[in-house]
Amino acid sequence: MSLWGNKDLVGQAGTVQINLSTEVITGTGTTFATAGFTVSEGDVIVVGAGATYGHAVISSVTSNTVASIATTQYLIPHPTTGIITAASYFITQRPIYSIEDSVYKAPDAKSNRYSSVFGVDTTETTVAGVTTVGGKAGAYKVAHAGWVGVTTYTDMHGNFRVKSETLVAGSMITGDAADDTRFPDS
Numbered sequence: 001m002s003l004w005g006n007k008d009l010v011g012q013a014g015t016v017q018i019n020l021s022t023e024v025i026t027g028t029g030t031t032f033a034t035a036g037f038t039v040s041e042g043d044v045i046v047v048g049a050g051a052t053y054g055h056a057v058i059s060s061v062t063s064n065t066v067a068s069i070a071t072t073q074y075l076i077p078h079p080t081t082g083i084i085t086a087a088s089y090f091i092t093q094r095p096i097y098s099i100e101d102s103v104y105k106a107p108d109a110k111s112n113r114y115s116s117v118f119g120v121d122t123t124e125t126t127v128a129g130v131t132t133v134g135g136k137a138g139a140y141k142v143a144h145a146g147w148v149g150v151t152t153y154t155d156m157h158g159n160f161r162v163k164s165e166t167l168v169a170g171s172m173i174t175g176d177a178a179d180d181t182r183f184p185d186s
Contacts, residue, residue, distance in 0.1 A: 003042075004147060004168055005093025008119025009175035011037040012090035016047065018056075020072045020083065027065040028086070034064055039091050044099060047075065047089045051116065055099040058091070075115045076100050092175075094119065095147050095167055115151040119173040124183035131184055134160035146170035150182065 014029025027047070032039040039061050047053035054076045056069035077083055098117045120128070122145045127183075129141035134152075140163045142148045147168040155161050 003097065004095040005043070006119070006170065006172045007093040007094050007175040008121075008173055008179070010039060010043055010091040010093060012088070013037065015086045016084070016089050017086065018047065018053075018069070018072070018075065018084040020075065020077060023059075023069045023072060025067045025069060027067070031064050032061045034069050039067060042093075042096065043091050044094050044096065045069065045089055045091055047084060047085050050114070052076070053078075053084050053087055057096055057099070073112070083094075091118065098149065098167060101149075114153070115149065116181060117147055117149050119147045119175065120145050120179075120183050121173040122171050123185060124179075126181065127184045127186060133182065134162075136160055136162070140164070142166065145167045145173060147173075157174065 011031065013031050014027050016030065017026045017028075018024070019026070031037045039058055041058055041060060043058045045056050045058060047055070054073065054074045056075055059068045059070040061067045075084065079087070094117045121144055125142055125145045129138050131138070131140065133139040139160065140150065142150075142164045144166045146166055147170070149165045149167050151163045153161050
């Protein structure tokens with residue numbers, strides 16, 4: 001198991017249910033073991049739209065519909081039911097250590113602060129530097145292609161702000177997660 005790979009998006013077919021006591025993921029319509037979508041030990045599962053349920057590291061894959069996670073420490077159960085069920089997800093090869101960083105935990109709507117890690121290829125780096133988002137030209141310009149941590153927030157004057165940090169510099173990022181709003185391909 002490596003600490004990171006080069007795929008921003010390994011896949012995201014179907015929905016998942018995660019049993020927090022057994023650390024087992026059961027998928028509906030998932031293809032965890034299908035060629036071209038092969039999920040591996042060390043990949044990161046991001047659960048819920050905008051990581052509302054958090055992140056976990058895949059520890060094993062049993063079949064197309066069953067996988068296990070190493071820990072539930074960075075997952076957030078549903079506030080009413082206490083479980084995670086019928087959740088959207090995506091699998092990425094982002095750096096494992098980024099899920100342990102409190103900066104990149106699930107979004108914090110109360111503080112209007114949102115942070116995540118993106119795989120940004122060299123084309124996305126160039127295009128983001130000249131794209132206007134939130135009324136700000138080049139808002140998502142990053143210093144280098146690779147695994148990039150991005151935090152957005154509104155400052156005390158109501159201005160949209162973006163901070164970025166290159167976690168792992170690299171120009172070999174492939175796959176494309178749903179990050180085109182921030183990092184367009186063209």
